[in-house]
Amino acid sequence: MGVRTRPTRDGIPDATVSRLPVYLQALTGLAESGVPTVSSEELAALAGVNSAKLRKDLSHLGSYGTRGVGYDVEYLVQHISAELGLTQDWRVVIVGVGNLGRALANYGGFGSRGFSVAALVDAGADIVGTAVAGLPVLPLTELERVVRDLRVQIGVVATPADVAQEVCDRLVSAGVTGVLNFAPCVLSVPNGVMVRRVDLSTELQILAFHEQRRAASDLAEDLSSDLAGGLFDDDATIAPPVDLPKEAAG
Numbered sequence: 001m002g003v004r005t006r007p008t009r010d011g012i013p014d015a016t017v018s019r020l021p022v023y024l025q026a027l028t029g030l031a032e033s034g035v036p037t038v039s040s041e042e043l044a045a046l047a048g049v050n051s052a053k054l055r056k057d058l059s060h061l062g063s064y065g066t067r068g069v070g071y072d073v074e075y076l077v078q079h080i081s082a083e084l085g086l087t088q089d090w091r092v093v094i095v096g097v098g099n100l101g102r103a104l105a106n107y108g109g110f111g112s113r114g115f116s117v118a119a120l121v122d123a124g125a126d127i128v129g130t131a132v133a134g135l136p137v138l139p140l141t142e143l144e145r146v147v148r149d150l151r152v153q154i155g156v157v158a159t160p161a162d163v164a165q166e167v168c169d170r171l172v173s174a175g176v177t178g179v180l181n182f183a184p185c186v187l188s189v190p191n192g193v194m195v196r197r198v199d200l201s202t203e204l205q206i207l208a209f210h211e212q213r214r215a216a217s218d219l220a221e222d223l224s225s226d227l228a229g230g231l232f233d234d235d236a237t238i239a240p241p242v243d244l245p246k247e248a249a250g
């Protein structure tokens with residue numbers, strides 16, 4: 001039986017949803033270079049998937065392309081953006097403005113993808129009141145107010161793990177419906193709230209696993225081609241078994 005991917009509420013499998021941002025990134029690059037249409041093979045190569053998978057993914061959106069012409073790049077950018085909810089502006093609060101929170105706040109790429117960092121919140125007396133990426137760092141006591149007043153939908157947790165659940169609970173009770181968790185722990189959220197965890201060390205471990213498998217299969221391949229290529233002398237004979245003296249054998 002093949003592997004099934006869980007469909008989302010609107011019938012698009014989760015695995016497809018996770019590839020849509022990759023297609024969107026490739027398509028945005030093409031649109032910026034003025035490319036009007038793209039074949040499924042070209043787009044698949046840019047996205048690093050095979051073209052059958054790409055066609056299947058896009059068919060879930062009702063986008064089939066035109067035989068001999070391919071996909072209309074601008075149309076597909078609009079279509080995928082709408083599907084991902086990127087045509088509306090999402091307001092984000094970053095809680096924890098240390099090394100990671102600071103880097104996220106300073107990252108310019110969110111705005112162009114429909115996400116705006118509305119507020120920064122931290123509990124550290126030395127950080128509160130300073131400005132990061134043009135925004136004041138607010139004290140934790142302001143968390144509920146900024147979520148409500150600025151109609152923040154997404155909370156980014158970039159605090160130490162031991163306080164992450166508490167921060168998450170406060171975000172959720174203030175009205176946040178999506179949580180992006182960078183802290184190395186699992187967060188529980190009530191139904192209706194989605195939490196995604198980003199863990200670079202997990203990704204590195206997955207890379208290491210595949211790297212190790214690849215090295216092992218390269219080694220096996222080398223060995224089998226050495227055997228096939230006659231590394232071992234064809235004329236070599238296997239030494240006959242040595243008769244052990246009776247006392248040693250017994």
Ligand SMILES: NC(=O)c1ccc[n+]([C@@H]2O[C@H](COP(=O)([O-])OP(=O)(O)OC[C@H]3O[C@@H](n4cnc5c(N)ncnc54)[C@H](O)[C@@H]3O)[C@@H](O)[C@H]2O)c1
Nearest residue numbers: 096097098099100122123124158159160163183198199200
């Ligand atoms: N997912 C990843 O790949 C990844 C990568 C790097 C770091 N991290 C994790 O991200 C988190 C932050 O890492 P960092 O290097 O920025 O740490 P950091 O110590 O530089 O920053 C943590 C910040 O959180 C603040 N803070 C502490 N308790 C708080 C609370 N209750 N409410 C609000 N703010 C609070 C601190 O004042 C500090 O500014 C850690 O949990 C770390 O393990 C994850």
